[in-house]
Amino acid sequence: MNWLSSLLRRTRARLDRWLHRPYRTLIVQESLPRKLRRKIVYVVEEDGFVEQAAVLCPCGCRRVLHMNLLADERPCWRLTRHDDGTTTLHPSVWRTTGCGSHFWFRRGRVEWCRPQ
Numbered sequence: 001m002n003w004l005s006s007l008l009r010r011t012r013a014r015l016d017r018w019l020h021r022p023y024r025t026l027i028v029q030e031s032l033p034r035k036l037r038r039k040i041v042y043v044v045e046e047d048g049f050v051e052q053a054a055v056l057c058p059c060g061c062r063r064v065l066h067m068n069l070l071a072d073e074r075p076c077w078r079l080t081r082h083d084d085g086t087t088t089l090h091p092s093v094w095r096t097t098g099c100g101s102h103f104w105f106r107r108g109r110v111e112w113c114r115p116q
């Protein structure tokens, strides 16, 4: 059964890479799609300005988190786009209601502020 354990090991490694893949960045014009997908950070652009970023809450509660990117509105996040296609948001994202998720979003990855 060597082939089976080898197959299991390779499948587990592939699944692990898939689960830990970074978020993709998707630029959308003017409005968000009706339904957001996991592992994608949506960046809404209008007239050449980035207005907001949105993601499904990484805790799995399915809420959509909106981060304003317009400098003259508060609260405001700064979005950095990296050469590898990932993004970073600054400062951290903190839901003060509901699930209470609090995390940093760096280079397409969620870093929890406290263990989940």
Ligand SMILES: [Zn+2]
Pocket (backbone or CB within 6 Å): 057, 058, 059, 060, 061, 062, 063, 099, 100, 101
């Ligand atoms: Zn949540």
